[in-house]
Every structure is written in C-alpha cells, then in structure tokens.
Amino acid sequence: MEKTSIKQSILHILQELHEDIDFENEKRLIDDKILDSFDLITLVAELGDEFEVEITAKDFVEANFNSLDCLTEMIYQLMNE
Numbered sequence: 001m002e003k004t005s006i007k008q009s010i011l012h013i014l015q016e017l018h019e020d021i022d023f024e025n026e027k028r029l030i031d032d033k034i035l036d037s038f039d040l041i042t043l044v045a046e047l048g049d050e051f052e053v054e055i056t057a058k059d060f061v062e063a064n065f066n067s068l069d070c071l072t073e074m075i076y077q078l079m080n081e
Contacts, residue, residue: 001051
C-alpha cells in the first residue's frame with residue numbers, strides 16, 4: 001500500500017474521532033493535548049483493524065502520534081516489517 005493511501009485512510013479515521021480538527025496541518029496532537037487517552041486507545045484499535053498491524057508498547061510514543069505524517073510513517077513501517 002502506498003503512503004498516500006495510508007495517509008488518506010488515517011485521515012478518515014482521525015476525522016471520525018474529531019471532525020473539527022485540521023489533522024492535515026496539526027503537528028502537535030499529543031504535545032498540545034488535542035487527542036486524549038481515550039482518543040489514542042480508539043485510534044490504536046482502529047489503525048490495527050484498518051491496516052492489520054499490531055501497535056505495541058514500543059510504538060506507543062508521542063513522536064509516532066503527534067501528526068498525520070508521523071502516524072502515516074509508523075503504519076507504513078509496521079506494514080513493511
């Protein structure tokens with residue numbers, strides 16, 4: 001799967017969580033507490049289901065969840081392991 005397709009799918013999942021947030025331009029989703037712990041749990045479950053990957057504790061770091069681009073890169077890497 002191409003990164004562009006991954007990014008669009010992740011964007012759709014994020015917009016279902018919060019349609020009022022500009023996820024394409026937001027770069028500090030965790031640092032600025034835009035996503036809370038419930039959002040993250042939901043996001044991890046949705047990403048796992050959508051892309052058939054397992055997001056483990058080693059992946060669950062702020063740097064992987066701070067932006068759409070970071071999430072895209074993490075999922076891309078997990079899909080290619």
